[in-house]
Amino acid sequence: MPDMAAQLVDVSIDRTSPVPLYHQLSEQLCAAITDGRLQPGDPFENEVALSQRLSLSRPTVRRAIQEMVDKGLLVRRRGLGTTVANRKVHRRVALSSLFDDLSREGRAPRTVLLEHDTVTESDAAAALDLPPDTPLLAIVRLRLAADAPLAVMRNWLPPAYGDISRDELEATGLYAALRARGVHAVVAHQSIAARMPTPVERKHLRIRGTQPVLTMTRSAFDGAGAPVEFGDHSYRAEDYTIDLMVDER
Amino acid sequence: MPDMAAQLVDVSIDRTSPVPLYHQLSEQLCAAITDGRLQPGDPFENEVALSQRLSLSRPTVRRAIQEMVDKGLLVRRRGLGTTVANRKVHRRVALSSLFDDLSREGRAPRTVLLEHDTVTESDAAAALDLPPDTPLLAIVRLRLAADAPLAVMRNWLPPAYGDISRDELEATGLYAALRARGVHAVVAHQSIAARMPTPVERKHLRIRGTQPVLTMTRSAFDGAGAPVEFGDHSYRAEDYTIDLMVDER
Numbered sequence: 125m126p127d128m129a130a131q132l133v134d135v136s137i138d139r140t141s142p143v144p145l146y147h148q149l150s151e152q153l154c155a156a157i158t159d160g161r162l163q164p165g166d167p168f169e170n171e172v173a174l175s176q177r178l179s180l181s182r183p184t185v186r187r188a189i190q191e192m193v194d195k196g197l198l199v200r201r202r203g204l205g206t207t208v209a210n211r212k213v214h215r216r217v218a219l220s221s222l223f224d225d226l227s228r229e230g231r232a233p234r235t236v237l238l239e240h241d242t243v244t245e246s247d248a249a250a251a252l253d254l255p256p257d258t259p260l261l262a263i264v265r266l267r268l269a270a271d272a273p274l275a276v277m278r279n280w281l282p283p284a285y286g287d288i289s290r291d292e293l294e295a296t297g298l299y300a301a302l303r304a305r306g307v308h309a310v311v312a313h314q315s316i317a318a319r320m321p322t323p324v325e326r327k328h329l330r331i332r333g334t335q336p337v338l339t340m341t342r343s344a345f346d347g348a349g350a351p352v353e354f355g356d357h358s359y360r361a362e363d364y365t366i367d368l369m370v371d372e373r
Numbered sequence: 374m375p376d377m378a379a380q381l382v383d384v385s386i387d388r389t390s391p392v393p394l395y396h397q398l399s400e401q402l403c404a405a406i407t408d409g410r411l412q413p414g415d416p417f418e419n420e421v422a423l424s425q426r427l428s429l430s431r432p433t434v435r436r437a438i439q440e441m442v443d444k445g446l447l448v449r450r451r452g453l454g455t456t457v458a459n460r461k462v463h464r465r466v467a468l469s470s471l472f473d474d475l476s477r478e479g480r481a482p483r484t485v486l487l488e489h490d491t492v493t494e495s496d497a498a499a500a501l502d503l504p505p506d507t508p509l510l511a512i513v514r515l516r517l518a519a520d521a522p523l524a525v526m527r528n529w530l531p532p533a534y535g536d537i538s539r540d541e542l543e544a545t546g547l548y549a550a551l552r553a554r555g556v557h558a559v560v561a562h563q564s565i566a567a568r569m570p571t572p573v574e575r576k577h578l579r580i581r582g583t584q585p586v587l588t589m590t591r592s593a594f595d596g597a598g599a600p601v602e603f604g605d606h607s608y609r610a611e612d613y614t615i616d617l618m619v620d621e622r
Contacts, residue, residue, distance in 0.1 A: 317610060
């Protein structure tokens with residue numbers, strides 16, 4: 125049982141405080157995750173053990189754990205118990221590259237190229253405002269951060285960028301390969317949604333149990349309005365959040 | 374069995390065409406959904422029946438159906454068979470109101486007020502840049518579109534808007550209630566993510582089987598930088614997509 129190895133976090137409960145007991149508990153457990161005493165993937169002490177060790181009622185402990193699950197700090201997996209969640213990737217909405225963002229954060233991005241083909245695909249062509257029979261470079265990449273799978277990324281590129289090679293895509297990000305050709309995407313339509321993973325996504329993203337993917341499609345164009353890429357990406361929802369700033373001043 | 378009642382869509386397959394058979398099939402089935410021959414919630418003809426009726430192989434039919442599931446046009450539910458998905462709400466990222474957006478589209482928004490309380494909640498206060506013990510108006514609303522549940526919306530408001538009443542919130546949207554007070558949110562930080570629903574969300578959103586929620590948190594401020602609201606919303610992922618435009622020119 126993974127719970128056997130759970131590290132015990134020092135908790136001090138003040139029964140005279142007006143702060144609810146469950147909240148005192150969850151705050152101290154959250155702090156242990158934030159300051160690194162508990163690490164991503166660590167097994168988490170279970171409800172029964174916590175309630176006995178701290179002489180707290182099971183509903184109190186349950187509520188504290190639920191609060192941490194809701195915040196995304198803990199993950200429950202059937203048959204595997206509760207573990208500390210991976211550190212989430214917070215991505216700003218911008219025409220930046222996940223590869224570059226991960227590199228900057230020191231999170232060792234890696235790409236496994238799954239497909240690299242020339243195809244005709246009318247939906248992708250339409251997303252790029254191109255005729256339906258336009259030959260497109262279709263690539264599928266698995267992106268990992270520090271060896272943990274994070275995203276399955278499908279992209280389609282217009283003929284002008286059909287020379288982007290397998291080697292380039294495994295060595296760097298797509299946007300870096302485009303930059304090397306003097307190409308900069310500056311305008312994009314994006315759609316963000318969520319769904320359950322396909323069997324292929326479950327396999328590549330190593331999704332066990334019941335966890336969704338966050339999806340993003342993007343049609344990106346350069347400053348002259350020429351199509352740059354259409355992307356259809358699936359992210360492990362446990363590990364990925366999209367941040368954005370709305371300013372209507 | 375729901376499949377019994379599935380409506381048969383006219384499909385003509387051209388075996389001499391270079392277009393793959395599965396794609397010919399999915400395109401014609403998609404068209405039947407887009408033009409309204411198949412309606413949201415309708416049972417969808419199953420793989421066996423389709424392959425027999427059209428003399429197509431089961432893998433061909435399976436691939437066509439999978440393509441439509443991936444596009445969000447069909448929904449598979451354990452024990453219920455495959456049905457045509459609800460028409461998705463496409464929401465632009467903007468400081469607009471879901472209530473107003475649904476009204477404009479003629480989709481009959483309705484609000485069920487689940488909670489309306491004054492609370493202190495340090496996380497919500499922090500999200501609004503307020504001291505942790507600030508009394509906040511905490512509201513929880515279920516939003517429906519044409520009587521189908523779409524979102525569970527939790528919002529916290531600073532003391533200045535603590536007079537917003539139950540009646541107001543059931544009659545209109547939160548942003549309309551704020552507008553009536555001369556308040557306009559113009560800047561916001563948003564985070565978009567996905568997770569499995571909580572039991573309470575499953576109940577209110579009538580989520581059967583395994584379906585995720587798309588989540589959005591938002592801290593919104595007025596033109597002078599004063600806090601307007603902090604929201605933590607969960608949307609039925611099957612029915613909801615967030616669209617946005619990135620323009621870095």
